[in-house]
Amino acid sequence: MGLQASYRATQAAQKRQQREAKKRERELERENKEQAKLTVLEQARLEVDTYENSLEVLLSIHKEEPKTWDWQSMAASLAPVCPQRRQYHELRTQQTLAVARVPRDRDTLIANARIHDDHEYQEALAGYTAEKSEWEGMSTLARRILAGDTDAYIQALESLNQFDELATVGSSFHFSVHGPRMLVCIAGIKEQGVIPTETKSLTAAGKVSVKTMPKGRFEEIYQDYLCGCVLRIAREILALLPVDTVIVTATADSVDPRTGTDIQRPVISVAIPRETAATLNYDRLDPSDALMQFTHRGEAKPSRPGNNDSIKPLEPEDLPRGFRQTITLQHVVEDARQLRADITATAERLRAPTEAKQTFNGEPA
Numbered sequence: 001m002g003l004q005a006s007y008r009a010t011q012a013a014q015k016r017q018q019r020e021a022k023k024r025e026r027e028l029e030r031e032n033k034e035q036a037k038l039t040v041l042e043q044a045r046l047e048v049d050t051y052e053n054s055l056e057v058l059l060s061i062h063k064e065e066p067k068t069w070d071w072q073s074m075a076a077s078l079a080p081v082c083p084q085r086r087q088y089h090e091l092r093t094q095q096t097l098a099v100a101r102v103p104r105d106r107d108t109l110i111a112n113a114r115i116h117d118d119h120e121y122q123e124a125l126a127g128y129t130a131e132k133s134e135w136e137g138m139s140t141l142a143r144r145i146l147a148g149d150t151d152a153y154i155q156a157l158e159s160l161n162q163f164d165e166l167a168t169v170g171s172s173f174h175f176s177v178h179g180p181r182m183l184v185c186i187a188g189i190k191e192q193g194v195i196p197t198e199t200k201s202l203t204a205a206g207k208v209s210v211k212t213m214p215k216g217r218f219e220e221i222y223q224d225y226l227c228g229c230v231l232r233i234a235r236e237i238l239a240l241l242p243v244d245t246v247i248v249t250a251t252a253d254s255v256d257p258r259t260g261t262d263i264q265r266p267v268i269s270v271a272i273p274r275e276t277a278a279t280l281n282y283d284r285l286d287p288s289d290a291l292m293q294f295t296h297r298g299e300a301k302p303s304r305p306g307n308n309d310s311i312k313p314l315e316p317e318d319l320p321r322g323f324r325q326t327i328t329l330q331h332v333v334e335d336a337r338q339l340r341a342d343i344t345a346t347a348e349r350l351r352a353p354t355e356a357k358q359t360f361n362g363e364p365a
Contacts, residue, residue, distance in 0.1 A: 051200040062228035066239035074142035083124035089113040148180030227287035234272040249313040265310035268298040
């Protein structure tokens with residue numbers, strides 16, 4: 001199976017695995033188009049179902065199974081086979097003419113058949129050219145990623161559309177690569193226009209009841225949504241790139257009390273190692289509780305006017321050495337240099353009191 005066919009098969013398998021909430025969302029969209037044909041009661045029920053489903057989509061965003069990219073297979077894949085020009089239509093026409101009464105326009109029929117064969121060959125050649133170009137780009141990218149080329153990491157993040165669903169709800173992303181084993185993502189998670197501020201329910205009479213969402217419920221939804229986005233981002237990155245650890249910092253909408261302008265402030269920063277992320281049951285966990293087990297700063301709380309509290313995002317140097325899951329010669333050299341610096345600093349601290357004692361009052365002790 002060629003690279004393009006493998007990619008299409010993987011995409012098809014991924015679509016079959018989409019969570020029920022997303023499937024239900026599409027069903028409700030189709031039903032909305034038929035809304036004019038529904039009775040008043042059916043319209044009310046559809047409105048409430050659509051509202052409840054929108055909440056379910058937000059709160060289950062971390063459950064989507066990301067596509068895992070097999071860069072080893074892509075790097076080792078063979079180039080597509082160049083098509084050959086075939087004479088199918090010409091030979092079939094000649095066969096038909098051989099057993100039938102020969103018409104006067106025999107040469108014209110054969111010429112038209114050749115034109116048909118040429119047309120099919122040109123179409124196949126154009127498809128081959130496009131497929132080969134894609135294969136060359138993906139196989140080259142795969143080899144660069146396997147070699148730890150950090151520029152290739154950024155290229156993959158920007159071109160392979162892993163974050164399309166999150167982008168549709170207003171999220172934005174900035175990535176920085178810290179060596180081949182660690183990646184940092186700053187994600188702007190939108191609150192306004194994404195999380196509803198009202199609740200909808202059906203009354204006993206079959207009408208839609210709209211009420212302001214209680215503050216506690218809003219904060220609960222916001223917290224789980226923001227933490228769910230952090231988990232989803234980490235899952236997508238770990239499925240796409242061969243990094244060991246992902247640091248995700250989520251920024252939230254806020255208001256600068258000094259200027260009254262809208263700003264984004266970092267509210268939670270989490271370091272998620274691949275080894276631990278692989279053990280989580282994403283269908284059953286609570287997103288906010290799940291993040292607390294990782295090295296983190298801050299907490300997910302909805303912004304309020306004048307609330308400008310923010311955290312300092314985690315940086316790779318803030319993490320313990322235990323986050324390293326593969327050790328290379330470069331890492332050993334770095335550790336040795338750091339250990340040497342630590343020993344030198346300790347020796348200088350121990351030497352300082354002795355030297356001070358020997359020169360007490362300007363004279364040897």
